[in-house]
Amino acid sequence: MSLQKKAISGISWTFIEQFGSKLMSFTVQIVLARLIAPEEFGLLGMILIFNAVGTSLSDSGMSQSLVRSDKPDEEDFSTVFSINLGVSLFLYVIFWIVAPYISSFYDQPRLTNLIRVYSVVIIINSLFAIQKTRLTYNLNFKYQMKAQLPALFLAGITGILLAYLNFGVWALVYMEIVTALSLTVIYFFQTRWIPKMRINRVKLKDHFNFGYKLALSGVMSRIIANIFPMVIGKYFSAAMVGYYTRAFTMKKFPVITISNTLDKVLYPLFAKIKHNKVQLKKAYQKVQILALLVLSTIMLMLILTAHPLFGFLLGENWLPAVPYFQLLCISGIFYPINKYNSILLKIKGRTDLYLKMAVIVNVTLVLGIIFTAKHGIIPLILAQLGNMLIAVFLNIYYANKFINYTFKEQFTDLFKTALPGLVSFTIVFGLMEMYSVFENFSYIIQLVFSGSLFLVILILIHYLFKTRSFQELASLLKLITKGKMLSNLK
8 A cells, every 4th residue: 555545544544543532432431420529530630640651661762763663673573562561560560669658648548559550551551552553653543443442442331330330430440451451452363463572682772762762751741741630639639630630631532632643643654754854844734734723623612612511511510620621722722733843853863852842841831830839720720821832932943943844934824723713712702701691591502502603603704714724624625535635745
């Protein structure tokens, strides 16, 4: 299959996988939110940071090195697998030992056993990581979809059943374990790849030199991404952690679905055209505009409809999470800007700059957390948004440096893409504030009316002014159906 057909197939299958898996997870989480108290979700939120860090460290960034490699062989895959497994076992022992101290830090005795059981996921994930990497390298995303969806379905049924039986937070823990075990079994039967437990020192050095900087930056990013539930759990109640994590999870659904769909395909695809700067810039520019168009539209609509959305889907006991959700949605708009700029550094082999940027961004965020932690959750989230803007400027700088995508070009593209959505948002928000009668309607009517009005106005603006972003989206949809997407990027 040609690179063009692989790209088209990859995006199609990855979107099905990402949308299907996130929709399934989202639906399960909605059901679980009605069966499990916010405090129970808060307990899991306090320990997510340890699983996130463990996953980053066990991989050490070497899986991405395999994807970037020109022709990885069995020695490459077996070496990385052996290291990943060994590191994950070592990390599990560490987490087992420190679990009581973490429990004491939060003054939550239940966390000791939760950490010791939940950390098993780190080991299980290392068992299928390389099988998944092999499929990614070959742009084979159909198999990944066929693994992800059944695993999430089985785990979702398990979680809902246990929650119904009053297992509380343990329903969430066992659900994650079932997901990891299912993926391991399915990937084994799909790929039939059995690693050879041996380490080639030359291969290890090559992949480690590329990957360790990504691993360090990944660890820092994951710590920061999960430090908010940790800080909230220290200074506030477990219920407040539950509200924050629920808001964060709701925000992640559209952001991760769209971004991961493109990221999983674009990273290996961009790596194959990394030496053609003109082609790479054109492809990158189109992806950036399209991702921002879709995500800004979704995020602004979610901000408008947040109150009826939470009331309808989760119930009124989750309404305190609405202001957190609305602020977090703003950060979702900037996510693709940071995501796809960072891809450039990886495909160019500049993981040193990737690490340097991660240090700058994370240090500034930690400073923001220190100054706002005791003043409430809203100031904490505002610090997160301010830090996101710092990351945007850094990423734009590097995009200019490596593909000559200048500040002026990027800001112009971003402004023109986001402006119609901002205008539509302002109009609908103003109408809702002027006519408070909307508050007397049911949640579902408020949700449908405000969301539909926003989309109608937005589409009308794009149509009347013939915006580039809207034309790019229409053009892409036509090209995908005709099988000419990659040729358009050249």
